[in-house]
Amino acid sequence: MKSPQSVVILGGGAAGWMTANLLHRHWLERGTRITLIESSAIGIIGVGEGSTPQLKAFFDEPRCNATYKAGIEFSGWSDKPGYDRYFHPFPTDLDGFTQRKFFYATHARRAGRDVPAHPDPFFLSTRIAREGLAPLTPRNFPFTVSYGYHFDAHLISAFLRDFGTARGIEHVDARIASVEVDEQGDVKALVADDGGRYEGDLFVDASGFRATIIEGALKEPHRSFGENLFNDRAVVAPTPIPETGFQACTRSIAKSAGWIWNIPLPNRVGNGYVYSSRYIDSEDAAAELRAHLGLGEDAEVRHLEMRCGRIERSWVRNCLAVGLAQGFLEPLEATALHIVLATVNAFVAAWDVGERDAFNAAIARRYEGIRDYLVCHYRTAQRRDTDYWRDATSNHALSDSLKGVITAWFTGSDLEQEVMRQDIGGYYPPTSWHCMLAGYGNFPDQEKLKPPGADVALIDMAEVERFVGGCAMNFPPLSEVLARLKEAA
Numbered sequence: 101m102k103s104p105q106s107v108v109i110l111g112g113g114a115a116g117w118m119t120a121n122l123l124h125r126h127w128l129e130r131g132t133r134i135t136l137i138e139s140s141a142i143g144i145i146g147v148g149e150g151s152t153p154q155l156k157a158f159f160d161e162p163r164c165n166a167t168y169k170a171g172i173e174f175s176g177w178s179d180k181p182g183y184d185r186y187f188h189p190f191p192t193d194l195d196g197f198t199q200r201k202f203f204y205a206t207h208a209r210r211a212g213r214d215v216p217a218h219p220d221p222f223f224l225s226t227r228i229a230r231e232g233l234a235p236l237t238p239r240n241f242p243f244t245v246s247y248g249y250h251f252d253a254h255l256i257s258a259f260l261r262d263f264g265t266a267r268g269i270e271h272v273d274a275r276i277a278s279v280e281v282d283e284q285g286d287v288k289a290l291v292a293d294d295g296g297r298y299e300g301d302l303f304v305d306a307s308g309f310r311a312t313i314i315e316g317a318l319k320e321p322h323r324s325f326g327e328n329l330f331n332d333r334a335v336v337a338p339t340p341i342p343e344t345g346f347q348a349c350t351r352s353i354a355k356s357a358g359w360i361w362n363i364p365l366p367n368r369v370g371n372g373y374v375y376s377s378r379y380i381d382s383e384d385a386a387a388e389l390r391a392h393l394g395l396g397e398d399a400e401v402r403h404l405e406m407r408c409g410r411i412e413r414s415w416v417r418n419c420l421a422v423g424l425a426q427g428f429l430e431p432l433e434a435t436a437l438h439i440v441l442a443t444v445n446a447f448v449a450a451w452d453v454g455e456r457d458a459f460n461a462a463i464a465r466r467y468e469g470i471r472d473y474l475v476c477h478y479r480t481a482q483r484r485d486t487d488y489w490r491d492a493t494s495n496h497a498l499s500d501s502l503k504g505v506i507t508a509w510f511t512g513s514d515l516e517q518e519v520m521r522q523d524i525g526g527y528y529p530p531t532s533w534h535c536m537l538a539g540y541g542n543f544p545d546q547e548k549l550k551p552p553g554a555d556v557a558l559i560d561m562a563e564v565e566r567f568v569g570g571c572a573m574n575f576p577p578l579s580e581v582l583a584r585l586k587e588a589a
């Protein structure tokens with residue numbers, strides 16, 4: 101298809117500005133004009149401080165008060181002795197040396213043999229975070245380590261805005277009051293409350309949870325994920341950097357009706373309690389967050405509503421939805437901006453060949469693939485102390501795909517094969533599934549385990565320790581790296 105001559109983007113949050121910059125890069129040479137309209141009176145949501153390694157290529161220099169992220173630590177999600185916390189590591193080239201051993205150990209333990217199968221000792225990213233190191237591969241080290249960033253959600257949009265406007269993206273501050281749709285059902289123009297009228301060939305709805313164009317004007321239905329992801333609210337509060345410094349990871353701490361995130365930035369720690377309003381009200385949630393953070397009863401907090409689910413089709417007529425207007429999965433794995441990137445790149449490729457249906461199906465599968473991984477966290481967590489956790493861990497609203505994964509794990513089958521067979525490894529690779537299921541202690545109870553026996557090849561944990569520890573020695577302390585960056589800024 102011919103590239104559009106003019107693109108109008110509604111929304112100047114992170115999703116709108118990422119899309120503007122990406123489309124500009126892809127279509128600059130074809131002469132496409134890009135206009136982004138946002139309303140400073142409405143503002144942006146201003147949360148979303150975590151990311152995934154896929155986003156690293158986009159924000160390749162740590163700015164925006166950014167810190168490094170080697171993975172996510174989950175604690176309090178399991179009451180099983182020895183499994184009170186585990187780390188979901190971002191991948192490294194070196195995982196090939198230990199991952200096989202880990203998979204083998206989980207297989208033996210699932211089969212009832214008493215062998216160590218907790219994920220943490222096996223992965224370099226885990227060690228890097230735990231030892232306060234930065235996941236920056238030293239120059240003389242011939243392997244790469246993936247990492248993501250934590251960043252300030254307000255600064256990221258401003259940074260992308262400055263980057264885009266300097267390259268010719270037009271920026272308009274106006275509040276859109278109505279959307280004009282022609283007889284065929286295509287969007288014709290956005291009309292602002294000051295009378296401004298913005299015509300385009302292609303429109304991008306990045307208007308946040310409002311979904312003004314895709315849902316408001318084009319009436320595309322929204323599919324809720326509420327039956328298998330219970331959390332629909334968040335309460336957030338920043339705290340100062342602890343004197344002990346911090347590690348290159350997000351922390352996710354399970355609480356009575358959800359979980360709390362801690363995200364370290366150079367100037368503050370971002371914290372938020374993601375919870376279900378069916379199980380706790382906003383005041384009690386705020387009190388639980390304040391107590392967890394050691395804040396006084398009057399400490400200021402901010403309340404947010406979340407709508408988990410996705411729009412039926414992301415590309416409808418001449419409109420593409422991105423960001424919160426397109427869909428939202430609760431932030432446990434911090435995937436929102438990574439989905440924006442994947443959506444826009446796939447959209448540009450699909451536009452050229454006119455493959456709208458295939459594009460929409462692929463985006464829907466991506467949302468559902470990530471959703472299943474999130475649902476698995478709750479379904480297989482080993483915590484039953486409140487109604488929330490009892491309901492979450494016995495939730496039967498599972499997709500066939502997730503049932504297949506869970507069945508493979510509990511019947512002692514090859515989980516890696518199952519992930520490959522279903523072709524879902526692009527959303528979460530076999531390592532991530534193994535780490536989660538093993539990390540919560542989804543094994544027979546200790547008293548039921550039998551000694552390994554001669555048929556089980558014992559993993560030499562001292563050798564694993566020497567290997568992972570030896571590799572970690574090459575990485576610089578996080579505090580030194582951040583101090584250098586601060587000095588250079």
Ligand SMILES: Cc1cc2nc3c(=O)[nH]c(=O)nc-3n(C[C@H](O)[C@H](O)[C@H](O)COP(=O)(O)OP(=O)(O)OC[C@H]3O[C@@H](n4cnc5c(N)ncnc54)[C@H](O)[C@@H]3O)c2cc1C
Binds near residue numbers: 275431434
């Ligand atoms: C509790 C919580 C935690 C999160 N954590 C993470 C995380 O760790 N990692 C991650 O990747 N994501 C996270 N997210 C998601 C992340 O916040 C969003 O995906 C990201 O900020 C992009 O938002 P957006 O640009 O789609 O919407 P918004 O930031 O809401 O922007 C919407 C834009 O549309 C404009 N607008 C709306 N209506 C109009 C109108 N009528 N006229 C003109 N302009 C209009 C607004 O002014 C604004 O510019 C989290 C979200 C929540 C709720």
